[in-house]
Amino acid sequence: MSKTIRLKIDNVEVEVERGKMILDAAEVAGMRIPTLCHDRRLVPFGACRLCVVQQKGKRDLQLACFTPARDGMEIITQSPEIMKSRRLQLQLILLNHPMICPRCEKEGDCALQSLVYEYGVGETQYPWEKIPFPVDHASPLLQRDPNRCILCGRCVRICDEVQGVGELSFTERGIQSSIDTDFNRPLDCEFCGQCLDTCPVASITSDCFDYSAKLWELRETTTPCPYCGCGCLLTLGSKAGEVKRVFSDPMAGPGDGNLCVKGRFGWDFIDHPDRVKTPLIRVNGGFREASWDEAFAFVAAGIEESKAESGPESVGAIVSSRLTNEEYYLLGRLFKEAIGTDQIGLGGHETSAGLNEGLSQTLGIAATTNSIQEIRKADCILLIGVDPAETHPIVRNEIHLAIRKNRAQVVVIGSYDIGLSRSTQISPLSPPSLSLLVKPGMEATLLNDMIRTILKEGLENRGFIEKNTEGIEVLRKRVVSREPGTMKALPEMTKKDLEKAARAMARAKNGMIFIGTGNWSRLSGKEVAIAASNLALVTGHLGKPSSGIFILQDKCNLQGAID
Ligand code: SF4
Numbered sequence: 001m002s003k004t005i006r007l008k009i010d011n012v013e014v015e016v017e018r019g020k021m022i023l024d025a026a027e028v029a030g031m032r033i034p035t036l037c038h039d040r041r042l043v044p045f046g047a048c049r050l051c052v053v054q055q056k057g058k059r060d061l062q063l064a065c066f067t068p069a070r071d072g073m074e075i076i077t078q079s080p081e082i083m084k085s086r087r088l089q090l091q092l093i094l095l096n097h098p099m100i101c102p103r104c105e106k107e108g109d110c111a112l113q114s115l116v117y118e119y120g121v122g123e124t125q126y127p128w129e130k131i132p133f134p135v136d137h138a139s140p141l142l143q144r145d146p147n148r149c150i151l152c153g154r155c156v157r158i159c160d161e162v163q164g165v166g167e168l169s170f171t172e173r174g175i176q177s178s179i180d181t182d183f184n185r186p187l188d189c190e191f192c193g194q195c196l197d198t199c200p201v202a203s204i205t206s207d208c209f210d211y212s213a214k215l216w217e218l219r220e221t222t223t224p225c226p227y228c229g230c231g232c233l234l235t236l237g238s239k240a241g242e243v244k245r246v247f248s249d250p251m252a253g254p255g256d257g258n259l260c261v262k263g264r265f266g267w268d269f270i271d272h273p274d275r276v277k278t279p280l281i282r283v284n285g286g287f288r289e290a291s292w293d294e295a296f297a298f299v300a301a302g303i304e305e306s307k308a309e310s311g312p313e314s315v316g317a318i319v320s321s322r323l324t325n326e327e328y329y330l331l332g333r334l335f336k337e338a339i340g341t342d343q344i345g346l347g348g349h350e351t352s353a354g355l356n357e358g359l360s361q362t363l364g365i366a367a368t369t370n371s372i373q374e375i376r377k378a379d380c381i382l383l384i385g386v387d388p389a390e391t392h393p394i395v396r397n398e399i400h401l402a403i404r405k406n407r408a409q410v411v412v413i414g415s416y417d418i419g420l421s422r423s424t425q426i427s428p429l430s431p432p433s434l435s436l437l438v439k440p441g442m443e444a445t446l447l448n449d450m451i452r453t454i455l456k457e458g459l460e461n462r463g464f465i466e467k468n469t470e471g472i473e474v475l476r477k478r479v480v481s482r483e484p485g486t487m488k489a490l491p492e493m494t495k496k497d498l499e500k501a502a503r504a505m506a507r508a509k510n511g512m513i514f515i516g517t518g519n520w521s522r523l524s525g526k527e528v529a530i531a532a533s534n535l536a537l538v539t540g541h542l543g544k545p546s547s548g549i550f551i552l553q554d555k556c557n558l559q560g561a562i563d
Pocket residue numbers: 142155158159163165166167168187189190191192193194195196
């Protein structure tokens with residue numbers, strides 16, 4: 001069966017992947033269909049009914065976001081009947097929605113306001129005593145006003161499907177329905193702001209954002225998030241040089257439009273009055289401000305003096321892992337060529353250096369092998385000495401998606417268990433995570449024990465090994481013939497889990513291995529890298545999408561710094 005289908009949208013023929021919805025096909029055809037409850041990151045929900053379209057030869061209107069496109073379909077996206085239906089839906093949505101656009105925070109940036117204007121819908125034709133709901137002003141960072149809510153369910157779904165938190169849900173029924181926390185309490189969650197981001201109206205707002213600046217007044221600047229190693233792209237909306245709001249670009253960057261609390265709200269330092277914005281020179285135990293020219297001259301003179309007195313090795317640099325590749329290149333030239341030393345230090349470098357050395361030895365490539373968005377299609381996830389929920393929130397989201405959508409088997413190797421294990425308990429259909437907890441430093445031995453189980457049980461991927469590797473017999477001798485490293489020291493239960501983990505990795509269609517780095521990582525980098533890449537090679541989880549090794553660097557460009 002062909003993987004694609006052909007259909008016509010408003011007489012434009014398009015070819016789309018089988019399984020795509022009519023809405024996706026319309027996008028390919030360049031036809032705009034109005035939506036309110038749709039977010040391409042979420043499972044279709046069919047709440048707003050604005051996306052109605054008609055199939056030629058059929059009487060009923062269909063939801064474009066909810067109806068799979070089929071071969072040979074001919075879809076009409078605009079007709080008097082369709083427009084009438086959309087207008088009616090907007091009327092119904094406005095039943096309990098306050099008409100306060102001119103003084104609303106989202107004025108000019110509200111999907112409902114735009115559609116009401118576009119479809120020429122005024123005050124509702126169905127007079128109705130609006131039902132008042134209590135407003136949540138008690139939660140930090142986010143405010144929720146259910147009176148403005150259109151019950152599209154996007155906040156509920158993103159919190160559950162993408163974040164795996166499930167803080168919000170529908171409460172009550174019919175016209176009394178609203179979105180709330182359990183027992184109507186303030187939010188007690190991750191404060192990622194994903195619900196704020198997806199809400200099409202102003203039902204969720206943030207006191208971190210300055211809404212007095214309207215969307216069209218903001219100057220947008222795209223920049224990588226300065227926090228973790230996910231390297232999400234942020235769009236800073238600024239006015240008169242001050243950042244007013246932060247957005248994510250759904251079509252750019254590794255995060256698929258998702259951000260965590262740090263990226264979305266952790267930028268108040270930019271305009272903080274205490275931020276150092278000019279060079280400071282220490283004078284008599286204090287600091288005085290200096291111009292950049294003066295500071296450069298001061299540093300150059302200091303380097304020259306130190307070099308003349310004690311040689312080039314007396315000069316060194318401590319470098320952040322958040323610079324650009326170009327800056328690292330220039331720094332390298334300055335120190336190696338102009339000053340004559342390679343004394344450049346990086347925070348969290350030790351584990352990474354070991355990992356790089358190990359990976360270079362086994363794979364010939366000292367880097368992560370896949371992109372973040374490939375994680376969601378993996379069906380076995382092995383986490384070594386890292387809790388992505390703490391260190392790499394967007395990677396955590398992807399792993400959560402793999403668990404939810406792909407029923408991925410999660411295996412945790414390390415000295416402590418992690419919250420992600422709990423995500424696997426949500427559904428009896430997901431395999432419960434396997435936590436192989438050992439003393440710090442034993443991770444590589446445990447990985448070798450997994451390889452040992454795989455080779456002993458004949459579960460290795462022979463075709464892959466034959467085609468892509470060398471030295472399997474040496475590995476077999478080393479791993480199978482020796483005493484099992486951790487096995488003897490492990491409780492019976494954990495031994496069984498180790499064997500289960502080995503089998504899961506060997507049988508998985510797409511297996512991914514995540515290794516933690518950074519100052520807090522206690523892994524023996526080189527040994528772990530060699531054992532983990534051997535495991536990936538033995539099971540054939542390399543060189544294809546959603547299979548490979550992921551080094552979770554602790555800052556956004558540690559890889560560039562090391563290179
Ligand atoms: S801030 Fe994040 S975790 Fe909290 S309710 Fe919104 S989506 Fe859920």
